[in-house]
Amino acid sequence: MQLLRRQFEIIQEHALKEMPYECCGLLAGVRQPDHKGDYENVVYEIAPCANVLYSGKEHGFEISFSEYIDVEREAASLGYGIVGSYHSHIGSVAVPSNSDIDFAKPGHSMIIISIKNMQPAAVTSWYRREEGGFHQEPIQVIE
Ligand SMILES: [Zn+2]
Numbered sequence: 592m593q594l595l596r597r598q599f600e601i602i603q604e605h606a607l608k609e610m611p612y613e614c615c616g617l618l619a620g621v622r623q624p625d626h627k628g629d630y631e632n633v634v635y636e637i638a639p640c641a642n643v644l645y646s647g648k649e650h651g652f653e654i655s656f657s658e659y660i661d662v663e664r665e666a667a668s669l670g671y672g673i674v675g676s677y678h679s680h681i682g683s684v685a686v687p688s689n690s691d692i693d694f695a696k697p698g699h700s701m702i703i704i705s706i707k708n709m710q711p712a713a714v715t716s717w718y719r720r721e722e723g724g725f726h727q728e729p730i731q732v733i734e
Pocket of ligand 1: 651678680687691
């Protein structure tokens, strides 16, 4: 996946700002076919969202359906689609949890920012395959 430098910084700033809760947001951009016939998500805009999980926001997140629809509409007006999401993990590794697997849509990328000792310790991205499951994908930060 590809992500602009500024957006890469904003998601980490968002993660720190929401402490001790998980932050969350959506990624808008395009699905671009690569030379192998697979798709790569290219992110041009990010939309920080409210974590509306009723309880347990320290280790979970939920984006409301209405906010998702609003972001999707705004992205479409720019010629983009939603290509994934991002959220933070507080004090745990940047690997998807079971509820993360349920949230991710096929073809989407899920970025996870791991926060340890009040600092971003790792940022990873996970591609949700059409046939189920994730594989980790490199994050290419564009200057
Ligand atoms: Zn998670």
